[in-house]
Amino acid sequence: MPRFAANLTMMFTEVPFLDRFAAAAEAGFTAVEYLFPYDFAPEEIAERLRAHGLRQALFNLPPGQWDAGDRGLAALPDRAEEFRASIATALDYAKATGVGRIHMMSGLARREDAAALRSYRDALARLCDAAGEAGLEVVIEPINSRDMPGYFLNDFDFAADLIAGLDLANLKLQFDIYHRQIIHGDVLTGLRETMPIIGHVQIASVPERHEPGTGELDDLRVLRELDALGYEGFVGCEYRPAGETVAGLGWMRAFD
Ligand SMILES: O=C(O)C(=O)[C@@H](O)CO
Numbered sequence: 381m382p383r384f385a386a387n388l389t390m391m392f393t394e395v396p397f398l399d400r401f402a403a404a405a406e407a408g409f410t411a412v413e414y415l416f417p418y419d420f421a422p423e424e425i426a427e428r429l430r431a432h433g434l435r436q437a438l439f440n441l442p443p444g445q446w447d448a449g450d451r452g453l454a455a456l457p458d459r460a461e462e463f464r465a466s467i468a469t470a471l472d473y474a475k476a477t478g479v480g481r482i483h484m485m486s487g488l489a490r491r492e493d494a495a496a497l498r499s500y501r502d503a504l505a506r507l508c509d510a511a512g513e514a515g516l517e518v519v520i521e522p523i524n525s526r527d528m529p530g531y532f533l534n535d536f537d538f539a540a541d542l543i544a545g546l547d548l549a550n551l552k553l554q555f556d557i558y559h560r561q562i563i564h565g566d567v568l569t570g571l572r573e574t575m576p577i578i579g580h581v582q583i584a585s586v587p588e589r590h591e592p593g594t595g596e597l598d599d600l601r602v603l604r605e606l607d608a609l610g611y612e613g614f615v616g617c618e619y620r621p622a623g624e625t626v627a628g629l630g631w632m633r634a635f636d
């Protein structure tokens with residue numbers, strides 16, 4: 381049975397962020413993820429996790445100025461200093477929350493830009509080194525260009541090649557089933573081929589990004605295949621509920 385983590389950026393938005401931990405636990409989740417914890421002190425987040433018996437599955441490094449359009453810093457050579465500072469920030473939150481893996485966003489850049497590629501590879505090597513010392517995995521996630529136009533890491537084959545080429549022991553793939561279906565389709569084959577390098581999985585329906593089982597894919601079949609392949613990590617429920625969050629959790633009963 382998949383180990384589901386509620387994505388608190390997208391789910392339980394009926395209540396303020398810090399109250400979403402309680403809401404997720406009450407709904408039966410034992411783990412959570414979200415995009416960014418940085419509006420709150422590490423201790424505040426840790427306290428919510430402790431109080432509600434939740435595990436932290438994942439969060440992202442600081443992405444730069446999100447509201448100004450930044451979507452990560454790694455592939456931006458002129459933001460290297462900021463990127464280096466973001467590692468220390470993320471590691472502080474990792475220590476406080478006990479998370480086992482952090483997601484590094486690439487930023488907006490062209491893959492054909494040699495300086496961007498060099499910056500991205502250097503950033504990964506630097507981050508994996510620091511994260512490795514802290515006992516953490518680093519994951520990278522291809523994101524579809526419809527949701528995030530101009531995003532550097534926009535292809536699963538490109539990501540798999542980078543991971544193979546860099547050969548860093550704690551570098552893994554974040555396989556978001558929603559993005560995979562939009563970018564390439566062929567989801568089951570993608571899972572089978574990349575299972576040895578997958579560090580985290582996320583799911584949402586395609587194309588609406590709502591509850592699993594409400595879109596064009598047989599998401600329950602995909603989740604059963606993950607089990608059959610021996611995946612033991614978390615599956616982040618990174619979807620926007622079509623209505624009220626708890627009312628939309630019926631799809632999970634297939635895994636009771
Ligand atoms: O958008 C997604 O998919 C994510 O997993 C985010 O963490 C990155 O934007």
Ligand SMILES: [Mg+2]
Pocket residue numbers: 521556582618
């Ligand atoms: Mg995702």
